[in-house]
Amino acid sequence: MGTAGSIEQWSSRRGFLLAAIGFSVGLGNIWRFPYVVGENGGSAFVIIYLLCAFAIGLPLLVTELAIGRLGRSDPAGSYRVVARTSGRSTLWGAVGTLAIVCVFVVLSFYTVLSGWTFDYFVRGVTGQFDGLDAERSTTMFAGLMANPWRLLFWHTVVNLLIVVIIRRGVQRGVEQAAKILMPVLFGAIIVMVVYSAIAGDMRSAVDFLLQPDFSKVTPKTIMIAIGQAFFSVGVAMATMITFGSYLPEHFSIPRSSVIIILADTGVAMLAGFVIFPLVFQFGLEPGGGAGLIFQTLPLAFGQMAGGQFFGGVFFLLLIVAALSSCLGGAEAVVSWVDERWSIPREKGILYFVGSIWLIGITTIMSLGDWSDFYPLSFVPALAEETIFDLLEWFAANILLLIGATLTSIFFGWLVPKKTKLEGLGVRDGIFYLYANTMMRFVIPPILLIALVLGLVER
Structure with missing residues (x-):
């Protein structure tokens, strides 16, 4: 096993928690969660989502943290160390490499999406939402998608911020950024909840989010809830x-993981209480898809007192969520480049960021001039998918699910009990029994079903 002092460590438990929460709380919580709730029946979906976050997300989260602490290396190296210690083939290191590939693919388009939040923040604080009607709101968003130079500018800004912060290392870079960004995020979301309660229809939002109607629940609803919980926690991405x-050895992985899950799901719920009061106040459609954030809400801000200020606060919230997730993903890839290829950190950062910047350009073009270019048109199920669609689908429906399934099989079945207890930092008791049972018997079949359904429905 690696030694505790062989690589840099977190300076404090608070710093680690804020960085981990920052990675988990991304655009999926504030952007995707509200419209997925809106499209899948409201509160019944929320209950299933919360159950899945703890039943699936928590065991996978403690497992990945334990593998990392046992291995004291990059993701692939940590898998190899744990496999060797457990008397298993070091080829299991390929699971860590798969996770690296996954986060690399995700960041190649996630940095582009993050750029949208910067653009709309500027529009909000400069008063461009004032007096906005439905037609102008739609035109504004379509205009952004059709402007590759504007998208490229913000994509570049996001990547430059990643370079500036990540090059400073773990404690002075990722951890210090989290200590600044996370209080901003929590402060902004609380301000927005209060504002929505005053200016919006909070009663309807509470009914929508907290009064379940299980007659609307279908097998598809359950699978979507599993997917949302799985992706929002941030596992299987290295x-x-x-x-x-x-x-450090004395940090409690189970306790920290519960805090991370609570914060992650809590922010998702608070995002619902920010967005839905405004949606219902103005008679807008709660299931408005991705356009809910970039077309529907600017329309609401443009018709409200203080909309310029609070529209800016809302998109600042999205910026923080997006950037904190980018930093966590970038740190994983850079650590792998450093350990695996012995490339100095600063050079590794430039190689990595340069690569996702270049691939991001193809995503940008697929939103505009290349929107009718379908690279896999010869495959019937993927015949109408753009480059952006393919990258998103490949990461979410293939890489993530395969990686998480292999992780659960590896840790659940192939790692000795003594090693698992050492990695988790727990005694043989209720928590271990719960996590081990889920990793062995529950999570693998659920993820395999999700993988098959994702392929079949495609």
């Missing part, structure tokens, strides 16, 4: 293994 490798 970052939590990397963060685990920086953990």
Whole structure:
């Protein structure tokens, strides 16, 4: 096993928690969660989502942190160390490499999406939402998608921020940024909840989010809830293994993981209480898809007192969520480049960021001039998918699910009990029994079903 002092460590438990929460709380919580709730029946979906976050997300999270702490290396290296210690083939290191590929693919388009939040923040604070009607709101968003130079500018800004912060290392870079960004995020979301309660229809939002109607629940609803919980926690993307490798021995993985899950799901719920009061106040459509954030809400801000200020606060919230997730993902890839290829950190950062910047350009073009270019048109199920669609689908429906399934099989079945207890930092008791049972018997079949359904429905 690696030694605790062989790589940099978190300076404090608070710093680790804020960085891990920052990675988990991304655009999926504030952007995707509200419209997925709106499209899938409201509160019944919320209850299933919360159950899945703890039943699936928590065991996978503690497992990845434990693998990282046991291995004290990059994601692939940590898998190899744990496999060797457990008397298993070091080929299991390929699971860590798969996670690196996954986070790399995700960041190649996630940095582009993050750029949208910067653009709309500027529009909000400069008063461009004032007096906005439905037609102008739609035109504004379509205009952004059709302007590759504007998208490229913000994509570049996001990547430059990643370089500036990540090059400073774990404690002075990722951890210090989290200590600044996370209080801003929590402060902004609380301000927005209060504002929505005053200016919006909070009663209807509470009914929508907290009064379940299970007659609307279908097998598809359950699978979507599993997917949302799984993706929002941030497992199977190498970052939590990397963060685990920086953990001192005395940090409690189970306790920290519960805090991370509570914060992650809490922010998702608060985002619902920000967005839906405004949606219902103005008679807008709660299931408005991705356009709910970039077309529907600017329309609401443009008709409200203080809309310029609070529209800016809302998109600042999105910026913080997006950037904190980018930093966690980038740290995982850079640690792998450093450990695996012995490339100095600063050079590794430039190689990595330069690569996702270049791939991001193809995403940008697929939103505009290349929107009718379908690279896999010869495959019937993927015949009408753009480059952006393919990258998103490949990461979410293939890489993430395969990686998480292999992780659960590896840790649940192939790692000895003594090693698992050492990695988790717990005694043989209720928590271990719960996590081990889920990793062995529950999570693998659920994820395999999700993988098959994702392929079949495509």
